[in-house]
Amino acid sequence: MGGAIYDSSTPPTNVTDADVQAEVLKVTKNTPRTDTIYEVFLPASSYSSDGSATSCGGPNLTYCAYHGDFLYSGLDVKYASMPYPSCGGCQSSGFSTTQNFEHFVSHETREAVTDENGNAWYDRRGYEADDKCAWSPNPFTDSTTGVNADGSPFAYQYEWSNAKSGCVKTQ
Numbered sequence: 686m687g688g689a690i691y692d693s694s695t696p697p698t699n700v701t702d703a704d705v706q707a708e709v710l711k712v713t714k715n716t717p718r719t720d721t722i723y724e725v726f727l728p729a730s731s732y733s734s735d736g737s738a739t740s741c742g743g744p745n746l747t748y749c750a751y752h753g754d755f756l757y758s759g760l761d762v763k764y765a766s767m768p769y770p771s772c773g774g775c776q777s778s779g780f781s782t783t784q785n786f787e788h789f790v791s792h793e794t795r796e797a798v799t800d801e802n803g804n805a806w807y808d809r810r811g812y813e814a815d816d817k818c819a820w821s822p823n824p825f826t827d828s829t830t831g832v833n834a835d836g837s838p839f840a841y842q843y844e845w846s847n848a849k850s851g852c853v854k855t856q
Contacts, residue, residue, distance in 0.1 A: 698732070699731070701733075705733070708725050709762060715758075726769075727769050741774065746774050750792065752765040752794075754802050765797055767790065777840070783837065783840075784826065784837060788842055795815050796813050796814070815842070818852035820842075824842045826840050841854075
């Protein structure tokens with residue numbers, strides 16, 4: 686299985702973490718894979734909540750996107766919640782909505798790989814590797830890796846390198 690799975694049903698305004706996990710099970714027909722990161726994208730009419738923390742559109746902006754995992758029938762299922770980047774706190778200057786989503790996808794996908802169970806590498810401030818470079822230096826675009834349907838270049842963020850002790854585009 687690969688690519689995107691579309692669900693045309695309307696999600697609630699407040700999409701909880703339990704809702705995101707239920708969506709993963711729904712679109713996989715209760716047969717999720719352990720070698721896949723399921724990324725659930727929310728429309729502009731919804732926001733994400735995880736406890737009292739919310740994304741853009743919610744009452745307590747704390748995050749732009751997040752990743753997690755849950756156990757289902759003995760399987761460790763990895764997923765990410767990708768709320769719509771509808772507020773200034775979750776937008777990069779000059780980026781389209783698609784490019785802002787790409788920034789979050791590059792961030793959360795790498796974290797879901799390097800810290801799939803939320804218990805791996807953290808620095809003394811509690812940041813995962815990708816948190817260290819999420820907004821500084823500014824996320825960037827790169828047309829050499831491809832372009833979106835509208836012709837705009839793909840968007841990425843810098844990544845932390847222990848070898849370089851800093852944020853890098855590539856190693």
